[in-house]
Amino acid sequence: MASREHPPLPESVRHGLRAIVFDTNSFPRGGLDLDLLREWGQRALDDGFEVWVPEPVLWELAEHAAASWDAWRASTNRARKSMQAAGLRIPSDDPYSSRAEVMAAVDASVRSLAPSVRIITLDGDLAVEALRDQVQIRPPANKKSDVKTGAADSAWIRQVLRAADNDIDSFVIVGTDADVYDAFKGWSLPKPHMVPLRALQATLFVLEAPSDETKDALVRFLQGMVGQPLKAGRTPDEDLTLGQVGVLTDLVDEWDDDQIRDVELGDIRASWV
Numbered sequence: 001m002a003s004r005e006h007p008p009l010p011e012s013v014r015h016g017l018r019a020i021v022f023d024t025n026s027f028p029r030g031g032l033d034l035d036l037l038r039e040w041g042q043r044a045l046d047d048g049f050e051v052w053v054p055e056p057v058l059w060e061l062a063e064h065a066a067a068s069w070d071a072w073r074a075s076t077n078r079a080r081k082s083m084q085a086a087g088l089r090i091p092s093d094d095p096y097s098s099r100a101e102v103m104a105a106v107d108a109s110v111r112s113l114a115p116s117v118r119i120i121t122l123d124g125d126l127a128v129e130a131l132r133d134q135v136q137i138r139p140p141a142n143k144k145s146d147v148k149t150g151a152a153d154s155a156w157i158r159q160v161l162r163a164a165d166n167d168i169d170s171f172v173i174v175g176t177d178a179d180v181y182d183a184f185k186g187w188s189l190p191k192p193h194m195v196p197l198r199a200l201q202a203t204l205f206v207l208e209a210p211s212d213e214t215k216d217a218l219v220r221f222l223q224g225m226v227g228q229p230l231k232a233g234r235t236p237d238e239d240l241t242l243g244q245v246g247v248l249t250d251l252v253d254e255w256d257d258d259q260i261r262d263v264e265l266g267d268i269r270a271s272w273v
Contacts, residue, residue: 006199008206009172013193017204018170019050019118021160024060026174026197031068032061034109036197041116052163052171054156055122058110062103069094069102120163122155130155139186140179150179157183168192174200 008014022037024030037051044051073094080090096102111119134141134151141150157180164170173180173194184192195203 006195006203009193009195009203010169013169013172014204014206016170017049017172018164018167019052019172020044020200020204021052021054021171021173022057023054023156023173023175023177023180024057024064025177027061028197030060030064032065032106032110034113037110037117038113041113045116051117052120052160053110053117054120054159056152056156056159058107058119059103060152061110062106065106066099066102069096070099120156120159122159123162126158126162127155129158140183142179153177153179154183161189172200172204 020040022040027033027036037053041051076094083090096105110117130151132138133154134148137143137148137150139150140153140157141148143149160171160173161168168184168190171193173192174197175194176196177194180194181191184190
């Protein structure tokens, strides 16, 4: 359920959604979660939208993985020296020999998720504009301790806008990066739809209260399954127990006024409150 802090996205966005866009900041601590990306990719295939990973974001995720590998290697080298000094057998080396190999492996892993995850390739002219943004400190670029930054953000945002034909209502950005809002504001564009990962599902997939007809159909169905009267949705013992009921879709299709679709149920034991 969507919260007050993150209410459901407008119906026009939810029903006309073309893509959800993953930024580096979409992931906790900026580190790639391949399983999560795969999960959302499958969800996109099932529900008719796409998952976009802009190429500069993929580069940054790969670099973060390489940094983690550097830290792991440094720790491992210290442990190996201690083991060697103690006369212990040294474990075999890791499968990567360089940062470049680590980054190539991450790149290949993400690209292997196609077609459920689409890599948005960076166009050369947009790369030039992004670099100019950073050099001239145009939004979303800024200056931190005399170091100019922001070219990567500018590049991926510009590319997403081009891929979406500048239709801001057709995509949702996963994250909370204020620099993204600054970029759109600096370019005199409407505020983009941006949602943190933890709230993405609730704001995209809004569950509406079922109609009385649907509730009645469910009660009649449960009466037939349980084999005894259900008063106000309860069995006489104030609880409901369903055992292995098989494929419910076949049973539901027998109703004249079929209002239940695509049902899956295993073994349920629940108490009514």
